Amino acid sequence: GATIGILGGGQLGRMLSVAASRLGLKCHIYDPSPEPPAGHVADAVTTAAWDDAEALAAFAEAVDVVTYEFENVPTASLDRIEAIRPIRPGREALRISQDRLTEKEFLSGLGLATAPFAPVDTANDLNEALRIIGTPAILKTRRFGYDGKGQARITGPEDAEAALASLEGAPAILEGFVEFSHEVSVIGARGIDGAVACYDPGENEHREGILRTTTVPARLSGGQTTDAVLLAGRILNALDYVGVMGVELFVTPRGLIVNEIAPRVHNSGHWTQNGAVIDQFEQHIRAVAGWPLGDGRRHADVVMENLIGDEAARLPELSADPTAALHLYGKAEARPGRKMGHVNRITGHPA
Numbered sequence: 484g485a486t487i488g489i490l491g492g493g494q495l496g497r498m499l500s501v502a503a504s505r506l507g508l509k510c511h512i513y514d515p516s517p518e519p520p521a522g523h524v525a526d527a528v529t530t531a532a533w534d535d536a537e538a539l540a541a542f543a544e545a546v547d548v549v550t551y552e553f554e555n556v557p558t559a560s561l562d563r564i565e566a567i568r569p570i571r572p573g574r575e576a577l578r579i580s581q582d583r584l585t586e587k588e589f590l591s592g593l594g595l596a597t598a599p600f601a602p603v604d605t606a607n608d609l610n611e612a613l614r615i616i617g618t619p620a621i622l623k624t625r626r627f628g629y630d631g632k633g634q635a636r637i638t639g640p641e642d643a644e645a646a647l648a649s650l651e652g653a654p655a656i657l658e659g660f661v662e663f664s665h666e667v668s669v670i671g672a673r674g675i676d677g678a679v680a681c682y683d684p685g686e687n688e689h690r691e692g693i694l695r696t697t698t699v700p701a702r703l704s705g706g707q708t709t710d711a712v713l714l715a716g717r718i719l720n721a722l723d724y725v726g727v728m729g730v731e732l733f734v735t736p737r738g739l740i741v742n743e744i745a746p747r748v749h750n751s752g753h754w755t756q757n758g759a760v761i762d763q764f765e766q767h768i769r770a771v772a773g774w775p776l777g778d779g780r781r782h783a784d785v786v787m788e789n790l791i792g793d794e795a796a797r798l799p800e801l802s803a804d805p806t807a808a809l810h811l812y813g814k815a816e817a818r819p820g821r822k823m824g825h826v827n828r829i830t831g832h833p834a
């Protein structure tokens with residue numbers, strides 16, 4: 484069977500490895516950290532830095548296709564790999580999603596609604612952007628932000644200076660605050676043949692910037708659901724995308740507004756492991772391996788709950804609950820804010 488190379492060995496890489504293994508494929512993880520969660524389930528692990536040219540070349544030679552579980556792989560590392568093996572999803576998806584400004588420009592260029600935005604490099608830029616966009620607003624680093632890190636709320640002009648200082652000079656983007664009623668996401672997939680399949684949108688609840696729960700079905704009208712799926716398809720097609728993508732949306736009275744895209748399997752798609760015949764991890768492996776997409780139809784209503792930090796201590800109680808489908812990441816140390824696992828609960832069945 485073929486071997487899938489995965490850049491990054493966190494929980495997403497781990498669950499991708501399990502899915503690949505179920506399909507009779509092998510997985511080879513590349514991760515700089517010594518004991519990545521995916522290391523225990525993958526067939527091979529390379530522990531080397533992102534700038535280790537020799538290790539990157541040997542890794543690429545050892546696999547048939549390379550995918551990734553996080554979008555911040557340095558460009559130079561990708562160049563080295565791509566000289567040897569194909570990278571799926573392709574470079575354009577990575578280039579766009581590595582920078583919030585490029586991403587917003589791409590999305591609005593497709594005719595999709597986003598929050599009003601402006602690039603901010605200096606205090607002058609910020610004052611000008613605040614004059615145009617107004618408050619409340621959010622200042623975000625353009626690169627490397629996740630779980631709400633690298634963001635500062637601005638409720639009025641008096642917050643501007645502290646917000647800018649908190650980003651420590653990193654290139655930033657100011658976004659107008661979107662008055663949404665709730666947040667949803669679409670997990671979409673596109674095959675090598677251009678086929679598109681989207682899962683039913685899930686409704687996402689965050690706490691302290693971190694995803695807490697995803698509930699399917701989301702509270703959406705039929706029309707909103709169609710809009711969500713069509714806009715995800717539009718993004719996938721525009722990028723000639725191969726693999727699974729997460730598209731985060733704000734629901735507002737004026738329609739759906741795209742927050743951000745993730746060119747990979749997504750935490751808000753973990754419900755598919757117990758609510759769809761083919762889950763997002765198998766779907767992604769199928770796509771990048773060049774197989775036809777699977778059937779992503781939902782057969783259950785599901786609530787996915789993340790286990791974050793010391794919530795790992797709930798394990799005895801959760802393991803005693805026969806209806807709690809547990810997915811644990813094998814992380815030894817429970818640091819605050821660290822995703823330790825998740826639990827899926829079936830709450831009903833679609834009519």
Ligand code: ATP
Nearest residue numbers: 598621628629630631632658659660661689742743
């Ligand atoms: P993730 O872990 O999803 O990658 P992130 O660090 O990239 O998170 P965002 O998704 O941009 O950050 O923002 C985190 C959360 O902050 C959003 O899910 C939303 O609740 C809130 N938020 C972000 N941008 C806006 C906005 N422009 N208007 C209103 N709320 C926002």
Ligand code: MG
Nearest residue numbers: 628629630743
């Ligand atoms: Mg993000």
Ligand code: MG
Nearest residue numbers: 630731742743
């Ligand atoms: Mg987000």
